[in-house]
Amino acid sequence: MRLLFLGDxxxxxxxxxVYAELPGxxxxxxxxxxxxxxxxxAGGFGITEAILEETLAAGADVVTTGNHVWDQREAxxxxxxxxxxxxPANFPAGTPGRGANIYEARNGARVMVANVMGxxxxxxxxxxxxxxxEALLQQTSLGRDVDVVFFDFHxxxxxxxxxxxxxxxxxxxxxxxxxxxCPTADHQILAGGTAYLSDAGMxxxxxxxLGMDKEEPLQRFLSKVPKGRxxxxxxxxxxxxxxxxxxxxxxxxxxxxPLRVGPRLENVTPW
Numbered sequence: 358m359r360l361l362f363l364g365d366x367x368x369x370x371x372x373x374x375v376y377a378e379l380p381g382x383x384x385x386x387x388x389x390x391x392x393x394x395x396x397x398x399a400g401g402f403g404i405t406e407a408i409l410e411e412t413l414a415a416g417a418d419v420v421t422t423g424n425h426v427w428d429q430r431e432a433x434x435x436x437x438x439x440x441x442x443x444x445p446a447n448f449p450a451g452t453p454g455r456g457a458n459i460y461e462a463r464n465g466a467r468v469m470v471a472n473v474m475g476x477x478x479x480x481x482x483x484x485x486x487x488x489x490x491e492a493l494l495q496q497t498s499l500g501r502d503v504d505v506v507f508f509d510f511h512x513x514x515x516x517x518x519x520x521x522x523x524x525x526x527x528x529x530x531x532x533x534x535x536x537x538x539c540p541t542a543d544h545q546i547l548a549g550g551t552a553y554l555s556d557a558g559m560x561x562x563x564x565x566x567l568g569m570d571k572e573e574p575l576q577r578f579l580s581k582v583p584k585g586r587x588x589x590x591x592x593x594x595x596x597x598x599x600x601x602x603x604x605x606x607x608x609x610x611x612x613x614x615p616l617r618v619g620p621r622l623e624n625v626t627p628w
Contacts, residue, residue, distance in 0.1 A: 363379070364557030365559040367590075368398070391418050392420075418460055443509075456472050486517075531613070534556040540622070558597030563619070563622060570587070571590070595619025596617070597622070598615075599615055
């Protein structure tokens with residue numbers, strides 16, 4: 358089985374690049390399942406229902422998020438009815454939407470996708486991500502209930518990301534880090550068979566500051582005074598993500614490779 362994950366989609370340029378490239382990738386690489394992180398899709402801050410539906414129409418099976426999930430307030434309304442939209446699972450009970458769900462892949466495999474947010478340098482009021490992950494795995498076990506278990510671990514600290522991956526190693530198919538918008542080179546398969554990458558990077562304009570037009574963040578570093586709002590950069594986007602091959606007999610990864618397609622970074626494809 359082949360699964361593709363695309364990192365944080367930032368602004369219009371990121372969206373348009375995903376919409377232009379993803380359908381061809383699905384056909385060319387015979388992808389069985391696609392996950393896209395969309396928390397920065399609406400001008401860099403949150404996601405609207407219209408953007409969500411466009412992303413699903415382009416071929417995404419699930420859209421995950423992170424700390425910007427509620428920046429567009431309409432997300433609080435559509436989160437409950439959009440089953441293929443995930444917010445972090447470790448929000449308190451009663452928060453709109455869902456943090457994990459089971460989906461059917463194109464090849465018929467049962468895929469659990471879970472969105473968990475880290476605690477280090479992040480939202481202090483969320484439930485512990487490790488206990489949240491354990492609870493999800495107790496409810497939905499790899500091999501017993503589903504064929505694939507995928508975690509989008511949205512976090513700042515790489516130490517927390519890798520420790521979470523070791524914590525679920527052998528019980529999850531993959532843990533991919535999101536949030537920092539910089540693709541890392543540590544893609545690997547852990548001892549127990551779980552694929553891991555500290556950060557998938559972003560789908561956005563890399564001639565920027567993490568997808569934002571670089572002038573405002575640069576002057577804030579220089580002057581310590583904000584002069585305006587952060588705006589998503591509008592140059593041509595580079596798509597970043599990761600692809601994995603999965604052995605459905607075990608639910609574990611057999612291969613992992615990065616994706617970088619676009620004008621700014623060295624291009625590489627997983628297949």
